[in-house]
Amino acid sequence: MRNFYEVNGNVFFNIEKYMVEWEKYIGIYDKNGTEKKGSAQSLGSHVQKLWKNFNEDRSQLDKHYMETAIGLQAYISSFLLPNIERVFSLLVRDENIFAIESLLVTEKEELVISDFGCGPLSGSVAILALVEYLLAQNSKLFAPKKICIYAIDRSEKVVELGAKFVKNSIITDNSISIERLTSPAKISKEIDIALCINVFNEIPEKHRFKTLKSIYDNTHEGALLLIMEPGQEEHAKALGALRDHFIENSENCEIISPCAHNKPCPLSQNTGRKDWCWFRHSWNPPTSLKLIDKYSKIDHHELNFSYLFLQKNKIRSAENYFARCVSDEFALDLKGNKAQFDYFTNNLSSGDKEEFIEMTQYEGGLQKILLCTQTGALESAFMIADPEQKEYRRGRRIKESDELYMRAKERI
Template sequence: MRNFYEVEGKYFLNLSKYMDEWENYLGIYSKDGQEKKGAAQSLASHVQRLWSHFNQDRDKLDKHYMESAIGLQSYVSSFLLPNIERVFSTLVKDENIFAIESLFSIEKEEIIIADFGCGPLSGSVGIISLLEYIFSKNPNLVAPKKLFIYAIDRSEKIVEFGSKFIKNSTFPDTQIVIERLTSAEKITKQAHIVLCINIFNEIPEKHRLKTLNTLYSKTEEGGVVLIMEPGQELHSKALGGLRDEFIETAENCEIISPCAHKKSCPLSFKSTRKDWCWFRHAWNPPKTLSLIDKFSKVDHYELNFSYLFLQKNKVRSAEKYFARCVSDEFSIDVKGNKAQLNYFANNLVSGENAEFLEMSEHENGLNKILLCTSNGDLESAFVIADPSQKEYRRGRRIKESSELYMRAKERN
C-alpha cells in the first residue's frame, strides 16, 4: 500500500498542502531546495534527545515536552508523520478497512471523530487520509458533508498547532470542525471513530481501564476504536492486559484485529514469555524526514507498533481466519539432534511426527513462526526454509491450518 502522503485528497484534505505546511514549519530547506545543514543538525540533536527519553530514559521524559518551541519542533519533525502513517497503514488493510467502510453504508451528514490525547492531531490526519483513500476507491460510499473532531488534550497550544496544519490544507468547500476538550467525559456527541494513539502508555495504569470505558460509552453503535502503542515489550504487554480487562466487561464489543479470538491474550504482562505482540510496517519516509534521521541516527524506514482495533456491535463480519503470525520467520537447527527432534515431534498438534521428521531432513532445513490462534493458544508452525516460498511475515493472517506444514503447541 502506498504512503499516506501519496493519497490524492479530493474531499477533505489536500495532503500535498499538508506536507508543504510540515516542510515550511521545519525550515531545513531553503526556498530553492537547498539543504540547511546546520539547521538540520541542530534539530536532529534535539530529536535524538527526545527519542532517547521516549525509548531508554523514560523517567527523564518531561510530560510537557511539547510546550517548548524546540520540543514541539523536535516532535513534529520526527514523530508526526510516522504516527500518521502507522494509523493509515494499519486501517487500510483489508481486514480493517471494511469496519471503516461499514460506517458509510448509509449517508451521513457528519462523521464524528474523538481523538483522545491527540497532540498535534496525527491520528485524525491518519483517519482523514484513509477516508480520502476509501472514497476514491469505492464509488458506492457517500462521503459525509462534515467531519467533526473532538481534539481531547490538555494542551491548548498543541491542539491549535495541529489544527492550523489541517485548516491550512483543507479544500475551500470542506467542513472540518475541530473542538478541543480537556477530558473524554466532556464529549456530548457519540463518536463514530475513537482514536487513542500512543497515549495509554502516558496515563497511570490505574486510570487506563476507566478511560477506555468512558471512551467506549461515547462511541456510536457500529463505531470503531483504535488503540495504538509503541511496539516495545512494556507497552505491548500492558496493552494486552488492558485488552483483557476491557473485553471481559464490555458489551457488544468485537475485536476486528489483530486478535483472531476474544480469549485472554497469551502475550500480556501476565505471561512469563519473553515474546510480545507487535507489528511492523515498511514505508518510504519523505526526503526531509530521511535527512533528520540521517543526523539523529534514528531509522524511520520500518515503523514498529502494537495495536487493538475494536468495533461496537460489529455490523459486517470480518473474514474468519485460523491464526495470526506474531513473530518473524526464524531458522532452527534440529538436524542430527535426536532429543530436540523428538521434543518437537511429540508436541505436534496433529499428533503425527513422521512428516515432521521427514521435513527436518530437507536440504533447506526448517524455519519456525509463532502463531496466535483462533482458540487463544500460542502455537509454533514449522515450514521448510525455502527462499522461493512466500515468507510468513509478522502480522500475516493464516486463513487455514492447512496452509502450514506442521504445528506444535507452545508452552507459556
C-alpha cells in the first residue's frame, strides 16, 4: 500500500501541499533546496533529547514541551509524519478499510471527526488522506459535502500550527472546518470517527475509562473509534486492560481489529504473561525525515504501535478468521532437544515421522508463532520454515484453512 504522502488528493485535501507546509516549517533547506546543515544538526540534537524523554525517562519529559519554539519544531520534524503514517497504514488494511467505506456509501452532509489529544492533528490528517484515497479508488463512494474536525487539546499553540498546515492544504474553501476544544464534553455534534492517538498513556489511568466512555457516548450508530498507543510493554498492556473494561461496560460496541474475539485480553496488565500485543509497519519515510533521522540517530523505517479499532453496531464484518499472529516467528531447534522432537513425532506413523524429519531440514527448521484465537486464548502454532511458503508475520490474520503444520493442543 502506498505511503500516506503519496496519495493524490483532489476533493478536499492536497497532501502534496501539506508536505510543502511541513518542510517549510522545519526549515532545514534554503530557498534553493540546499541543506542547511547547521540547522539540521541542531534540530536533530533536540529531536534526540525529546525521543529519549519519551522512551527512556518519562520523568524528564516536560509536559509543556511543545509550548517552546524548539520543542514544537523538534516534535513536528520527527514525530508528526510517522504518527500520520501509523494511522493511515493501519486503517487502509483490508480488515479495517471496509469500516471507513461504510461511512461513505450514502450521500452525507458532513463527516464529523473528533481528535482527542490531537496535538498537531496527525490523526485527522491521516483520515483526510484516507478519505482522499478511498474516493479515488472507489467511484461508488460519496464524498461528504463538508468535514468537521473537533481538535481536542489543551495546547492552543500546537493545535493552531497543525490547523494552519491543514488549512493551507485545503482544495475547496470551507470544505473542512477545525474547532479546538479543551474537553470532549464540549462536542456539540454526533461523531462519525473518534480518534485517541498516543494520548491515554499521558493521562492518569483512573481517568481513561471515563474519558473514553464520554467520547463513545457522543457517537452515532456505525461510528468508528480508534485508539492507538506506543508499542511498548507498559502502554500496550494498559490498553489491553482499558479494552476489557470498555467492552464490558459499553453497549453495542464491537471490535473490528486486532482481536479475533470480545473476551478478556490474554495479554493485558491483568495477566501474568510477559508478552504484549503490538504491531509494526514498514514504510519509506520522505527524504526530509530521513535527513532528520540521520542527525537524531533515530530510524523511522519501521513504526511500532498497539491499537484498538471499534465500531458502534458493526455494519458488516471483514472476512472471518480464526486467530491473529501476535508474535514474530522464532526457530525451534528440534535436533538439539529430544523432548521437543518427541512431542511432535510421538503420534505420527513411521512414514509420517520420516516425512516430518525430511521437511524440517529446511534452513530455519521448525518455526513457532503465538496466536490470539477466537476463543480468547493464546495458542502456539508451528510451521515448517519453507522459503516457498508465506510468512506468518506479527499482525497477520490466520484462517483455520491456512496450512500450519500443527497447532499445539495445549493452550499456554
